Structure formats: C-alpha cells, structure tokens
Amino acid sequence: MAREGFTRQVSEFVAALRYEDLPPSVVAKAKECILDQMGVQIMGSTLEWNKLVGDFVRDYAGKPESTVVNYGYRVPAYDAALSNATFGQGCELDDYGNGGHGGAATVPVGLALSETQPMTGRSLINAVVAGYEVMYRVGQLAAEGMRRRGFHSDSVLGFFGAAATAAKALALTPVQTLHSLAIVGSHACGTLEFDQSGGEVKRLHAGLGARGGIQSALLAERGLTGPSMILEGRRGICRTFADYEGDFDPALRGLGQDFLMPMVSFKIYPCLGRIASSIDAVVQLTKEHAILPQDIASIDIQVNENTLLHGGFIRQPKDVCGAQVSLAFCVALRLARGSNDLALYLDPQVWVDPVVLALIEKIQVRADPEARGERLRSARVAVRLASGRRVEAHQVYPKGSPNDPLSWSELADKFTRLASTALAPDQICQVLGMVERLESLQDVSSLMPLLVSKRTQPHHRSSSAEVGAK
Numbered sequence: 512m513a514r515e516g517f518t519r520q521v522s523e524f525v526a527a528l529r530y531e532d533l534p535p536s537v538v539a540k541a542k543e544c545i546l547d548q549m550g551v552q553i554m555g556s557t558l559e560w561n562k563l564v565g566d567f568v569r570d571y572a573g574k575p576e577s578t579v580v581n582y583g584y585r586v587p588a589y590d591a592a593l594s595n596a597t598f599g600q601g602c603e604l605d606d607y608g609n610g611g612h613g614g615a616a617t618v619p620v621g622l623a624l625s626e627t628q629p630m631t632g633r634s635l636i637n638a639v640v641a642g643y644e645v646m647y648r649v650g651q652l653a654a655e656g657m658r659r660r661g662f663h664s665d666s667v668l669g670f671f672g673a674a675a676t677a678a679k680a681l682a683l684t685p686v687q688t689l690h691s692l693a694i695v696g697s698h699a700c701g702t703l704e705f706d707q708s709g710g711e712v713k714r715l716h717a718g719l720g721a722r723g724g725i726q727s728a729l730l731a732e733r734g735l736t737g738p739s740m741i742l743e744g745r746r747g748i749c750r751t752f753a754d755y756e757g758d759f760d761p762a763l764r765g766l767g768q769d770f771l772m773p774m775v776s777f778k779i780y781p782c783l784g785r786i787a788s789s790i791d792a793v794v795q796l797t798k799e800h801a802i803l804p805q806d807i808a809s810i811d812i813q814v815n816e817n818t819l820l821h822g823g824f825i826r827q828p829k830d831v832c833g834a835q836v837s838l839a840f841c842v843a844l845r846l847a848r849g850s851n852d853l854a855l856y857l858d859p860q861v862w863v864d865p866v867v868l869a870l871i872e873k874i875q876v877r878a879d880p881e882a883r884g885e886r887l888r889s890a891r892v893a894v895r896l897a898s899g900r901r902v903e904a905h906q907v908y909p910k911g912s913p914n915d916p917l918s919w920s921e922l923a924d925k926f927t928r929l930a931s932t933a934l935a936p937d938q939i940c941q942v943l944g945m946v947e948r949l950e951s952l953q954d955v956s957s958l959m960p961l962l963v964s965k966r967t968q969p970h971h972r973s974s975s976a977e978v979g980a981k
Contacts, residue, residue, distance in 0.1 A: 516743075517740070517742050517743040517762070517763065518689060518692060518693065518740055518741050518742045518743060518747075519685075519689055519739065520763055520766070521645055521648065521649075521675075521692070521742070521763075521766075522678075522685050522686075522688040522689035522691075522692060523685045524641075524644070524766050524767050525641045525644075525645065525675045525678060525679055525688050526678070526679075526683065526684060526685040526687075526688045527685070527767075528637055528640070528641050528679065528767070529637065530633040530634070530636060530637045530950075532767065533636070533637070533640060533770070534770065536773055537640060537772050538636060538950060540772050540773050540775060541636045541639050541640050541643075541772060542946055542947070542949050542950075543775075543777070543917075543919065543922055544606055544613065544614045544617075544618065544639065544643070544772075544775055545614075545618050545636075545639060545946055545949065546922060546923070546926050546942075546943070546946045547605070547606055547614060547777055547922055547925065547926065548599050548605060548606070548614035548615060548618040548619070549580075549618070549926070549930070549946075549958075549962060550925060550926035550927075550929040550930050551599050551604045551605045551614070551615075551929060552580050552581075552595050552598040552599040552619070552962070553580060553581055553598075553929055553930045553932060553933050553934060553962065554598075554602055554604065554853075554929035554930070554932050555598035555599055555600070555601040555602040555604075556579075556580055556581035556582065556598040556933065557581070557932050557933060558601060558602055558857075560601065560711040560714055560831075561597050561598050561601040561602070561714055564593065564594055564597040564598075564601075564714075564718060565579055565582060565598070567594075568586050568590040568591070568593060568594045569582070569584050569586065571590075572584065572585075572586040572587075572590070573586065573587045574586075574587045576591070576623075576626055576627050577590075577591035577592070577622075577623040577624075577626040577627065578591060578626060578959040578960075578963065579594045579595060580595050580598060580959075580962040580963065581598075581933045581962070581963060581964050582963065582964070583963035583964070585626075588623040588624055588626065588627050588725055589623070589721075589722045589725040589726050589729075590722065591619070591623040591626075592619045592620050592623040592673070592718070592721035592722055592724075592725055593718040593719065593721060593722035594718065595619035595622070595623065595718075595721070596615045596616065596619040596620075596673075596717040596718040596720065596721035596722075597714055597715050597717060597718030599614060599615040599618065599619055599717060600612055600615035600665070600714060600716065600717035600718070601714035601715075601717075602781055602853060603778070603781045603782050603783070603835045604778050604781050604853070604929070605717075605778065606775050606776060606777050606778065607775075607776050607778065608647060608650070608771075608774050608775050608776055609647065609650045609651065609654050609655075609774070609887070610643070610646035610648070610649065610650030610651070610654060610664070610668055610672070610771070611646055611650060611654065611664045611665040611668045611669055611672070612665050612669065612717060613642065613643040613646050613647070613672055613772075613775060614775075615665075615669070615717035615721070616642060616665070616668075616669035616670075616672035616673045616676070616717055616720050616721060616724070617638070617639045617642035617643060617646075617672050617673065617675075619718075619721045620638075620642070620673045620676040620677050620680070620721050620724055620725055621635045621638045621639050621642075621676055621680050621955075622635070622955065622958070622959065623721075623725065624638075624677060624680040624681065624725065625680070625955035625956045625958075625959075626956045626959060628680075628681075629954070630680065630954070630956070631953055631954070632948075632949035632950050632951065632952030632953075633950050634680065634955070635680075635949070635955045636949060636950065637679060638676045638677075638679040638680040639676060640770065640772055641675045641676060641678075642672040642673065642675045642676030642679070643672065643771070643772045643775070644675070644766075644770060644771060644772065645671050645672055645674075645675040645692075646669065646671060646672035646675075647771035647772070647774065648762045648766065648771065649671060649742060649748070649749070649762065650664065650668050651761065651762050651771075652749055652753070652755050652757065652759065652761070652762050653667075653668075653748070653749045653752065653753035653755050654668065655753075655817060656749075656752075656753030656754050656755050657752050657753045658703065658817050658820070658821065659753075659754075659817065659820075660752065660754065661702050661703050661704070662701065662702055662703065662752050662753075663701040663702060663703050663705075663713070663716055665701070665716050665717055666699070666700055666701020666702075666716040666719070666720065667699040667700070667701065667748065667752050669716065669717055669720030669721075670695045670696070670698050670699050670719075670720040670723050670724055670727075671692055671695060671696075671699075671724075671742075671748075672720070672724070673695070673720045673721045673722075673724020673725065674691045674692050674694075674695035674723070674724040674727045674728055675688070675691070675692065675724075676724065677691065677724045677725045677727070677728035677729075678691040678692075678728045678731070681728055681729075681732060683728060683732060687728075687731045687732055688731070689739060690731035690736050690737050691724075691727050691728040691731040692741055692742070693731075693736065693737025693738050693739060693741045694727035694735060694736075694737040695723050695724055695727035696737065696738070696741040696742075696747070696748055697737070698719070698720070698723035698727065699748060699752065700719075701716045701719070703821065705832055705836065706820075706821050706822065706825065706836045709825065709828070709829050709830045709832055709833040710830070710832060711830065711831070711832050713832055714832070742759075743759050773913055774913055775913070776888075776909065776911050776912040776913065777911040777916075777917050777922065777925075778911055779910055779911050779917070779925070780841070780851045781835060781851065781852075781853040782834075782836070782841045782851065782856070783821060783822050783835065783836050783838075784888065784909070785814070785815070785817075785818040785821055785822055785838075785888055786818075786822050786836075786838050786841050786842075787888070787909035787910065787911070788814075788888050788889055788890035788906040788907075788908070788909040789812055789814065789838055789841070789842055789892060789906070790841055790842060790845050791890075791906045791909055791910055792890050792891070792892035792904040792905070792906040793842055793845050793846060793892055793904075794845065795906070796892065796894055796903075796904050797846065797849075799902070800894075800902050802846070802894060802896070802902075804847055804866055804869075804870055805897075806896050806897055806898075807870065807894055807895075807896065807897070808873065808895045808896060808897050809873050809874075809875070809894075809895045810842065810870075810873055810874045810875070810892065810893070810894050810895075811875050811877070811891075811892070811893040811894075811895075812838065812842065812874065812875070812876045812877070812890060812891070812892050812893075813876075813877050813878070813879035813882070813890065813891040813892075814838070814876065814877075814878070814879055814889070814891075815878070815879065815882035815883065815886075815887050815888065815889070816878040816879075816880075818838070818882070818888070819838075819876055819877070819878050821836070822836055822838035822841075822876075823838055823839070823876045825837040825840070826839045826840065826871050827840070827862070827863075827868065827871065828840055831856055831857055834856045834861075834862060835856055838876055839871045839874045840862075840867070840871060842870075842874060842892075843867045843868075843870035843871045843874060844856075844861065846870050847864060847866040847867045847870055848861075848867075879891055885907075886907055888909055888912070889905070889906060889907045889908070890905075890906050891903070891904075891905050892904050892905075892906070919947075923943055926939070926942075926943065927939055930942070933964040933966070934961075934962070934964060934965075935965050938961045938962075938965070941961050942958065942961050942962070945957070945958055945961070946958075
C-alpha cells in the first residue's frame with residue numbers, strides 16, 4: 512500500500528516555495544534552462560512538423576493572451592504553451608534528465624502565463640524550479656518503470672511539471688495546487704512507439720503537457736477537484752504507469768532543501784540524450800586514432816538496457832524522428848560525416864547514404880549491466896579495425912551533463928546559433944542580457960516581443976547544433 516500524503520506534501524512544497532529559498536546554484540541553473548529552452552523553441556519553430564501545430568493554434572485561435580514565439584500571433588495562454596512547448600521539444604535539442612525534458616514542460620508555461628498577469632523574473636524562476644522539482648522527484652521513482660512499460664515519461668511526468676509551474680505562477684493555494692496535479696493526471700498519456708515505428712507525433716508530447724498543465728491549474732483555481740492521491744494511490748500514476756510498489760519517502764527526502772535541478776543535462780547533439788555518450792566516445796576514438804569509415808570492420812556499443820530499448824530498434828530511419836532516436840544511425844552519421852548537425856538529420860538523402868548504411872550494418876548494440884545509477888547514460892564503444900587492431904572508449908558522462916557541464920558561454924553560443932534561424936542579432940543580444948540578469952527583471956512579458964522575428968517570413972538556414980561547431 513502506498514503511504515498517503517505524497518501528492519499533498521509535493522503540493523504544499525510547490526505552494527510554499529519562495530525565491531529566497533533557492534540556492535544560488537539553483538537560480539543559475541534555472542536561468543540556463545530558460546535560455547536553452549528559448550533558443551530551442553526558436554529553432555524548433557522553423558521546422559515543418561512543428562509549424563503544423565503553430566498553424567493549428569493560430570487557425571483556431573480564441574482569446575489573444577500569449578505570444579507564439581517567432582511568429583508573434585497571440586492565442587489563449589494554454590494554446591501558446593502548446594505551440595511553444597512543441598517547438599521546444601520538437602528538434603531534440605532541449606534539456607533532459609531522469610524526470611524528462613523539464614525545460615519544454617515548464618518554461619513555455621511560465622512565459623505564457625507571464626502575459627496574462629504581472630510576473631517578475633524571480634517569480635518565473637520560482638515557477639520553473641517548482642515544475643522541475645516535481646518532475647524529477649516523481650521521476651526518481653517512476654521514470655525507468657514507465658519506459659519499461661512503454662510510456663514516454665515526458666508524456667506523463669511533463670504534465671505534472673507543467674501543472675506545478677502553472678500553479679506556482681498563478682499563486683494557487685496548497686489545496687488548489689494539489690487539485691491542479693490531481694486534474695492533470697487525467698491528461699497523462701503517450702507511448703514510446705515512435706522509437707519503434709517512427710512518426711513525428713512525439714514532437715507534440717511536451718506541448719500537450721504544457722497545455723494540460725495550464726488548463727488543470729485554471730480549472731483547480733475555479734474549484735474543480737481531483738483524486739488527492741493521484742501520484743501514490745492504488746490506481747495512481749506511479750502504480751498504473753510504472754508498476755511502482757516501493758516507498759515514496761526517498762522522493763520526499765530533502766524536499767525544499769536539496770534541489771534536483773542541478774541534475775539537468777544540456778544537449779549538444781540533436782538526438783536522444785541517451786545516445787550522446789556513444790557519440791562522445793566515437794568522437795574521442797576518431798580523434799585519437801584518425802579512424803576513417805573504410806578502416807572499420809565492426810563496432811560494438813554497450814549501453815543501459817533502457818537505452819538499448821529506446822534507441823536500438825530503428826536502424827535505417829524513414830523519417831527525421833526515426834533518425835534522431837536511432838543510436839546506430841547517429842553513430843554511423845558521426846563516422847561518415849564527422850558531424851551530427853541537425854541539417855543532416857533533416858536530409859532524407861542522408862538516411863540512405865551508402866556509407867552511413869554500410870556503417871550501420873557493422874554496429875552491434877548490447878546492454879551493459881554496469882550502466883546503472885550514476886552510469887545510467889554511459890557508453891562503451893569498441894571499434895575493430897580492418898587491420899585487426901581494436902580500440903575502445905568508455906564515456907561515463909555525456910558532454911553537457913552535470914559531471915561535464917556546459918559553461919554559460921557555451922550555452923549562450925548554442926542559443927545564438929539556434930535563435931539566429933529567426934531572430935536578428937540585436938534581439939539575441941537583448942535576450943541574453945535579460946536572462947543573465949533575470950532575477951532583477953520586473954516584467955517577464957517584456958521578453959516575449961524579443962522572441963518574435965522581425966522578418967515577415969522566417970529565414971531558414973542550417974545552424975549547427977553542436978557546441979563549439981563553426
């Protein structure tokens with residue numbers, strides 16, 4: 512039996528959280544996450560499958576409350592969050608962690624609501640941190656179980672992160688916050704079948720969560736109620752979606768003191784975060800041994816068993832999503848092209864490149880029983896050369912993770928390259944400055960006009976996703 516009170520205690524934490532409670536490291540991480548998410552939103556807004564969602568909310572627009580980034584039209588706050596969160600998770604460059612893609616679940620929600628009511632930079636930071644904390648705390652218990660059962664954790668946990676962010680942004684009471692989470696549990700859905708048979712609907716999962724989070728908080732504010740044990744109950748989320756039968760106390764340990772947000776990882780490759788270590792290991796090997804595609808006889812890759820299930824099924828992609836979730840394709844692409852630039856994933860000719868396909872045939876991906884705990888996202892890569900020589904690399908932590916973090920300068924460079932697909936240099940400069948001093952900003956809504964292109968038609972151009980790429 513689950514111990515009653517987990518949902519209640521989480522809700523009380525969200526409602527009580529103050530900016531003054533946040534350690535400087537958490538504030539700094541929150542600003543990094545906000546900046547990173549805005550850059551990815553801008554880039555994502557230019558991609559065709561995401562534009563479909565933006566066009567949808569424009570064509571069915573209601574009350575003009577909040578801004579759709581890049582394009583500038585105003586729609587109800589929950590629809591702006593739907594569109595912007597889809598942009599933000601729709602090119603596989605957003606942040607990640609064991610609770611899911613927190614940036615896409617929280618930042619679009621906070622920004623959308625900043626246009627419906629006064630909100631300071633401190634309030635935005637506070638709301639975003641609350642959302643991450645809920646996602647990561649529940650993710651500690653249930654994320655791996657959800658993946659094993661075939662649920663996309665973002666399409667479950669993301670709803671709760673969005674609802675917590677919305678409840679905090681709207682300054683709801685503890686009881687209203689609890690019902691925000693209780694209501695949003697009825698939205699939770701979404702499977703991982705996209706990593707088996709493809710399809711671009713995966714891009715929409717974060718958007719659905721962001722919209723559901725705002726709607727649930729607004730309904731709770733009006734008095735709608737939901738099950739008070741939505742997370743821990745007998746038919747609650749953790750048991751139903753993850754078969755979790757354990758203790759909930761570990762997820763409450765340090766709540767409000769030991770924040771989990773510093774565990775966020777940032778991407779430098781536009782693919783599954785679980786694939787990054789394998790690419791990093793290949794980069795190391797090619798640099799150290801000057802390996803060329805024709806030199807390779809076979810490649811053996813060992814990763815976490817869930818990484819194998821999530822990224823190991825699709826080998827020859829048929830669409831962009833399939834390319835981005837295929838471990839074999841991502842590694843072969845690096846070896847064949849020396850890059851994992853987003854433009855390469857977008858090009859159907861690359862999916863059938865004979866050199867890439869030949870390398871894929873040489874790749875074997877296996878489960879590594881030691882890739883657990885802190886080594887969850889590690890990768891062991893062994894390349895056997897035609898000469899008979901064998902070279903190996905073990906990448907324990909991917910670049911961009913807390914153990915190998917990106918600097919503010921590197922994140923600013925990533926933002927600049929992504930945002931330049933639609934924004935002018937002066938806009939980019941202003942956004943960087945405002946986010947860097949976000950805690951002193953008195954009106955967050957002043958950010959939104961800077962995220963709208965000055966051009967009547969956004970200019971599409973290739974922009975390298977990789978930190979340090981020229």
